[in-house]
Amino acid sequence: LRDLLRQLYLENQLASKDILYILNKVDDSNKEILFNYAEKTVLKTYQKKVYLRALLEFSNxxxxxxxxxxIRNNNREIKRYRLSVKKIIKCCLLAYQHGYRTFVLQSGEDDFFKEDILIKLLQRLKSNHxxxxxxxxxxxxPYKSYQRFYQAGADRFLLRHESISKELYKKYHPDMSYSRRLQCLKNLKKIGYQVGAGFIVGLPGQTNKILTEELLFLxxxxxxxxxxxxxxxxxxxxxxxSQTGSVDKTLLLLSLIRLLLPETLLPVTTAVNTLDKKGWEKGLKAGANVIMPVISPAISRGKYEIYQNKGNTDVSNLSEIKKRVERSGFKIDMSRGDSLKCLKTK
Ligand code: 5AD
Structure with a gap:
């Protein structure tokens, strides 16, 4: 195991059977070796910088x-909301005033937000900031819409592929298309977005073999x-x-992703911090370098319920985040925080 981890650290790649071996063998007695390599790697690529993103959930x-x-369509027991363009612009301004330089606009797949209204929103945001x-x-x-969003000012796009296993994807996403999802990621890349992919850890039926495929796909x-x-x-x-996904397993996977993709921007996601009060700290120690505080306004609080007890951060409350990040040995960086990969190709 030690040899393989060292090889992964030095070469940033590994054969499928070796990744599977690591996933099968790594445990509490040896995971620190992995975390240390991942932290060393992120310090080399991004130094101690931790980027903040203001996450605004504008429609559920x-x-x-x-x-x-x-927030699945068939759940009739949550209250639905959608923020107006005016409100979204106001929330972004507030985030801007508090120092945020990345706005993440997230929503369900809401048919109300057709191309035109999103374009209007993006153009206004871009001209304001x-x-x-x-x-x-x-x-x-569709490809054309992604292209127009890009032209209107969108810089990045997050679209998790959710599961690289065709079987699991089909099982958990009725009426959705596995191949279309992956095609969307390719389209976004081709158009020029900085693109984020990703998967859920601990879906029932997810094996280490499937996780190996996840890592190699990424x-x-x-x-x-x-x-x-x-x-x-x-x-x-x-x-x-169903059983809740494991935070520990997520941390191991974060480390492996950091070692395979030294330059990728890797957030400690809200789900990690929801299940573990020290989620941010542990994630940073495992090679993550991004935190995405949810800054949605009061009317949406508690309603963007993709899972329960999801935390919100007051947009003005940067001091607690700062404290937690600094205690972990890192520094908040409020700049845009583009990916190194994209800066090199510009
Ligand atoms: N638990 C964990 N992650 C979830 N997501 C949605 N619902 C849940 C849940 N119950 C994730 C999906 C989606 C992202 C925004 O949140 O991966 O892409």
């Missing part, structure tokens, strides 16, 4: 029915960002009562 309407997600980065996390759209895709997080079963979904 969704046409899809993902088996794990509380030309030096800020805009990240979309709004799901699947290595090949080489995205600018990777978002992963543990499954938190929502009581009003078909996966209610």
């Amino acid at each position: 309407y969704c046409r899809n029915n993902c088996y794990y997600c509380g 030309p030096e800020a980065a805009i990240t979309l996390s709004i799901g699947e759209y 290595k090949k895709l080489n995205p600018d960002m990777v978002g992963i997080g543990p499954l938190i079963p929502h009581p009003k979904t078909p996966l209610a009562g």
Whole structure:
């Protein structure tokens, strides 16, 4: 195990059977070796910088029915909301005034937000804040729409592929297409976005073999960002009562992703911090370098319930984040924080 971890650290790649071996063998007695290599790697590429993103959940309407997600269309027991363009612009201004230079606009796949209204929103945001980065996390759209969003000012796009196993994808995403999802990621890359992919940790049926495929898929895709997080079963979904995904396993996977993709931007996602009070700290120690505080306004609080007990951060409350990051040995960086990969190709 030690030899393989060292090889992975030195070469940033590894054969499938060796990754599987690591996933099978790594445990509490030896995981620190992995975490140390991952931390050393992130310090080499991004130094001690931890980037902050203001995450704004602007609509919880969704046409899809993902088996794990509380805002799935069939869940009639949550209150739906959607913020107006005016309100979204106001929230971003507030985030800007508090120092944020990346706005992540996230929503369910909401048919209300058609191309035109999103373009209007993006153009206004871009002209208000030309030096800020805009990240979309709004799901699947046709190639042409992605292209227009990009032209209107969107810089980055998060679209988790959720599961690289065709079988699991089909099982947990009724009426969605595995190949279309992956095609969307390719389209986004081709258009020029900084692209984020990622998967859920601990979906029932997910084996170490599938996780090996996840890691190799990410290595090949080489995205600018990777978002992963543990499954938190929502009581009003078909996966209610399933086992919660493991934070420890997520941390191991974060480290492996850092070693395979030294330059990727890797957030400690909200799900990790929801399950573990020290989630941010542990994630940073495992090679992550991004934190995405949820800054959604009061009217949406508690309603963007993809899982329960999801934390919110007051947009003005940077001091606690700062304290936690600094105690872990890192420094908040409030700049746009583009991916190194994209800066090199510019
Ligand atoms: N538990 C964990 N992650 C979830 N997501 C959605 N619902 C859940 C859940 N119950 C993740 C999906 C989605 C991202 C925004 O949140 O991976 O892409």
